[in-house]
């Protein structure tokens with residue numbers, strides 16, 4: 001592992017000395033040109049990282065709004081300010097055309113990898129990106145896949161390149177996997193620079209080049225023996241989280257029956273300084289990673305004839321959580337001789353986690369859908385999501401200051417942005433369902 005302390009700076013690694021050609025020199029001199037395909041939650045911070053380190057970076061995205069925003073120095077991500085983009089304006093340009101990447105010496109693919117309707121990996125964006133950059137590949141270039149993918153994907157891309165071009169991956173073209181670990185809106189100070197980066201290449205030279213490259217923007221780079229290892233490590237990380245979240249959900253249900261607050265018990269367990277990593281219950285999981293990546297593993301394990309029953313159970317347990325939230329609201333209303341049909345419910349926080357506006361796989365969307373199917377009248381509040389499309393209609397977020405919590409039969413806390421959980425106004429509500437255990441204990445608050 002390459003470990004640097006202090007600010008990220010040009011790495012002096014063993015790899016620097018061993019590299020063939022002028023790659024290392026161009027890295028050191030900052031004449032190497034970096035192309036990033038996909039300027040989303042993962043691609044834009046990376047583009048900024050390389051531009052900030054002094055490299056000329058061109059980012060390509062199919063979404064013209066993102067490209068225009070980058071070129072205007074306007075951030076659309078929670079962790080990046082306009083000023084940060086403007087500071088690197090001379091080094092960072094964006095385009096909607098892949099041909100705009102023709103000068104790049106390194107291409108890094110940061111495109112989405114969702115799941116299909118039947119739960120399989122949807123690699124169409126990865127394949128689309130590879131198709132688009134294929135005509136731009138030339139000897140000596142480094143192509144890096146950063147998207148989270150099923151094991152074997154990078155090797156398959158290398159085979160495609162070998163079949164469709166004259167290039168030989170690992171010899172005349174360098175191909176590596178470097179999975180992204182960014183955590184948007186992380187509140188514990190983990191960034192691109194201080195989160196260790198895994199790299200695994202097709203052949204030693206691909207790995208060495210990727211290690212050297214990422215050493216310019218990450219303080220710690222950990223090379224592994226193959227792209228397969230890098231791919232599988234990333235998926236395993238998120239599977240570990242899914243399984244532990246499922247455990248936290250089951251555990252919190254038991255705590256509820258015992259009249260104890262799961263959060264207090266988990267926090268107590270977390271005082272053990274080793275062998276325990278706290279995971280907390282909530283309304284379910286969202287985003288591009290935890291609900292998605294374990295499915296890649298489940299799919300592959302079934303193909304291999306070694307089904308991952310624990311992971312599959314955890315996945316079902318977590319996916320069923322929004323339904324459990326709605327069942328609990330119905331139960332609580334019934335205890336008050338009220339019905340869910342016709343009840344007024346306010347959902348507080350709809351993005352998939354605090355501090356972001358990202359709605360991908362957000363549990364709140366399922367909760368709203370299920371509440372509406374049960375006949376409830378649903379409103380929502382989310383300062384980061386001013387508008388939401390519900391059943392084809394645009395619905396506006398209720399302003400918190402005007403929310404009048406007493407007007408609702410139930411207020412459900414799903415995603416607490418900022419300091420909303422500490423607002424004394426919760427006391428005005430008749431009934432609050434706290435899906436995370438974030439609110440102070442009170443007579444009107446029920447923890448899921």
Ligand SMILES: NC(=O)c1ccc[n+]([C@@H]2O[C@H](COP(=O)([O-])OP(=O)(O)OC[C@H]3O[C@@H](n4cnc5c(N)ncnc54)[C@H](O)[C@@H]3O)[C@@H](O)[C@H]2O)c1
Nearest residue numbers: 038039040041042060061062110111112113129147148180
């Ligand atoms: N968001 C996260 O927190 C996170 C964390 C770690 C890993 N990942 C992984 O990183 C990958 C990317 O995720 P993301 O959150 O950055 O996605 P995103 O949707 O925010 O960004 C992807 C971007 O790629 C663009 N795009 C798609 N196909 C393209 C093409 N052919 N050419 C150019 N642009 C193209 C899209 O328009 C989009 O802007 C996924 O595999 C995801 O699982 C995401």
